[in-house]
Amino acid sequence: EACLGAIDAAGALNAFVHHTPDLAMERAAAADARLQGDSEAPAMCGLPIGIKDLFCTKGVPSQAASRILEGFRPEYESTVSQNLADAGAVMLGKLNMDEFAMGSSNETSVYGNAVNPWRRGNDDAQLTPGGSSGGSAAAVAADLCLAATGTDTGGSIRQPAAFTGTVGIKPTYGRCSRWGIVAFASSLDQAGPMTKSVRDAAIMLEAMCGHDPKDSTSADLAVPNFEAALTGDIRGKKIGIPREYRMDGMPEEIETLWQDGIAMMRDAGAEIVDISLPHTKYALPAYYVIAPAEASSNLARYDGVRYGHRAQLAPGDGITEMYEKTRAEGFGAEVQRRVMVGTYVLSAGFYDAYYNRARKVRALIKKDFDDVFAAGVDCILTPATPSAAFGLGEMIDADPIQMYLNDVFTVTVNLAGLPGIAVPTGQDARGLPLGLQLIGRPWEEADLLSSAYALE
C-alpha cells in the first residue's frame, strides 16, 4: 500500500505506465498467507516490484512503449516475470522505457519520457533517468518499488542504473530466459534486476534466472545461491583496467571516479593489472549494425494484422497500404531509423560490407575478453557511462549519433555475451550519482556480484 501511494504521489516521474493495484493487493495477500505458512518462502516473497513494459504480462497491457502494440494484452506471461511471481514477488505495474528498448534516455517512449528523481544541485531542470530501462531506474531510485526488472541489449540496465544511483546487472547471455520478452536484438537481449543494492540484485537475479526449454539460447546450468556468495572478499583477485576505455575527452569527474574505484579495490586487497582490449573502438559501430539488423527482422511481425494498432484505411487501399500506413503511424522515429538501417545492412548488395563485417568484429571483441580472462583476470573495472545524467531534450534533439555515444562502455559486454554490473560509487560536482561497471567471466555472476559488493 505504501508503494501504491508513492506511485500515485510521484505521477510526475512518469515511471509506471500501467498500474495494476488490484492484482498487486491480491498477490500481496497470497504472499502474506504463504509467509505465514512457509518459513522457507523465497526471499522475494511479498516484495513489491515493477516490471518493464517489454515483458509480456498475462492480461496486463504490454506495449514495449510503442503505439504499434496499442491494446495488446498477452495471453501468456514471460518466463522471467513468471519466475518472480512464483517466488512471491508482487507486481505493482508496468514501467516506462524507450520504444522497443531503443534509446538511452527514455525519450522515445509513446508515453513520453520518465523523469530522473535526481536534480543537479539547486537547478530545477529535469534530467533523464537514462534508457532504455528509464522507468525501472526512476521507480527504484524514487522508492516507488523495491526493485524492478530491466533488459539490456546495449547498456539499457547499466546506464540507467548509473544515472540514478541504483544497481543494475546484465547477466551472461543465456542466464535469463528471453521467452515472452518483446525481442529487440535477439543475440544481445538479456533481462536483469535493477535494485537499490548489490545484495538485492543477487537475491532478485536468483529468482529471475534459470533454464527454460522455451528459449533455445537459455543455458541449462544450475542457479547458484548468489546472495550466499557475497563475501565482498576480493583479496588476491585480479582486476583488469583496460587502457582503451580511457577515451579522449573523458570528463575529469569520470576519470576521478575510476581512479577512486581502482584505489578502493587495491585497498581491499585486489591486484590491479593494466590490460588491453584492442578492438574496443569498433564496438559501437559494430553494435549499431548488428542491433538494427536483428531489430529490422524482429519487428517485421508488426504488420497491423497480428498485434495492436492498425491504421485507418482509405477506400481502395490494399494490403501494401495497410502495412505502410500502420508501420508509419505505429513506430516512432528512432524505431523507423533502426528498421531502415537494419534493412539496409542486410540487403543483398551490402550484407558482406556491413552485417558480415560487424559479425567478424564482434568475434574479435569477444576474443579480446577471452584472452584477458585466460591470462588470469577475474573482473574488469571501467566507468559505466561517459557522463552523469543529462538534461531531457539535450540529446534527443541532436544528431542520433550523440545519443549512441552514451553506450560506449556498455555495448562491448553485450557483443561478448558477458555479465556486467553497474554500481553507484560516487557523484559529480553537482551531486549527481555516477557509477562504475564491473565486467565478469561468463557464468561467474556470483563472483562478479561479490566484487561489486566490495565496491559498493
Ligand code: GLN
Ligand atoms: N542505447 C542502446 C540502444 O539504443 C540501448 C539498447 C538496450 O540496451 N536496450 O540500442
